[in-house]
Amino acid sequence: MTEMNPEQIRARVAELGDWFHNMDLKGVRTAPDHFLYDYPANKFARFEHAIPADLTGKSVLDIGCxxxxxxxxxxxxxxxxxxGVDSDDRYLxxxxxxxxVEQAEIEFRKLSVYDLAALKERFDLVIFMGVLYHLxxxxxxxxxIHEHVADDLLLFQSMQRGSDEVFPVAADYDFNEQAHFDEPGYPRLHFIEHQYAHDPTNWWAPNAACSAAMxxxxxxxxxxQPESEVFVCRRGPSPWVGAAYPARASTNGYDRSGDKA
Structure with a gap:
């Protein structure tokens, strides 16, 4: 592949429309006037130490790339x-x-997070950042993600609003006990009915306790948890039974509790 000069890179960057990632492509900035400045590099710098520095031999899935x-x-x-998978053709x-430009061998594919089962593949590291609140x-x-693609590590981030406190959650609460619902460190998922920050795809804003609980x-x-919005996780066994999701052919007509669906 012939290496492009800065003028060629700059022209193609402009052709591809507005960029949300302000990237440095051989000295050419993709979004020099970004309202978050050097984003996402400036954010990544705050938690990059939490990810293995050497991923040799590992596989990575970047959801909402x-x-x-x-x-x-x-x-x-x-x-x-x-x-890398995304549902937006322009981003892809x-x-x-x-x-x-970086001469990096990376595959990018159009795919919804709800269709991850189609990959039929698990990955050593799954990145799920800046997506949850749009769903x-x-x-x-x-x-x-847990059921179909995560094999070991998950790097998760969501926009959060409300308290950064995380209170211990009891295994059960009495029906008449209600005070905990108003505690700042209780898991809370704020629903956005119309728009937030002029973006109609912002549906949810969890607090930190809610992100952790989910x-x-x-x-x-x-x-x-290298910063409030960022969590590094390891895949464990499924703690839930009988989730209310439509049965698939592979379940042979039974739900996860073992009862007939």
Missing amino acids: NAGFYSLEMKRRGADRVL EQARFAAE RHPLLALDL LRSAGFEILD
Whole structure:
């Protein structure tokens, strides 16, 4: 592949429209006027130490890859296979171009988080950052990641609002006990009916306790929380039984409790 000069890179960056990832492609910035400045590099710098520095021989799945910043970072750490998936064609075009400029062998594919089972593959590291709050069915997405693609580590991030406190959650509460629902450290998922920050795809804003609780509920053990919104997890056994999801052919007509669906 012929290496592009800065003028060619700059022209193609402009052709690909607005970029949310402000990336440095051989000295050319993809979003020089980004409202979050050097994003996501400035955010990644705060938690990059929590991810293995050497991913040699490992596979990585980047869900909601956008323009591929994290996919490229994992490839730089030596990952053997990196697959980025997104539902937005424009982001995928940007990601493919960024990988081309960096001469990185990364596959990008159009795929919804709800269709991850189609991959029929598990990955050593799954990245699920900046996606959960855009989904109508966030807990389902975490369950599908656990069930179909996560083999070991999960790097998770969500926009959070409310308290950063995380209170211990009891195994059960009496029906008449209600005070805990108003405690700042109790898991709380705020629903956004219309728009937030002028974005109609922002549906949810969990507090920190809710993010942690949802991850545990989906079967992930939290290993580290390098900053409030970021969790490094390990896949564990599924703690839930009989989730109210439509039965699939592979269940042979039975739900996860073993009862007839």
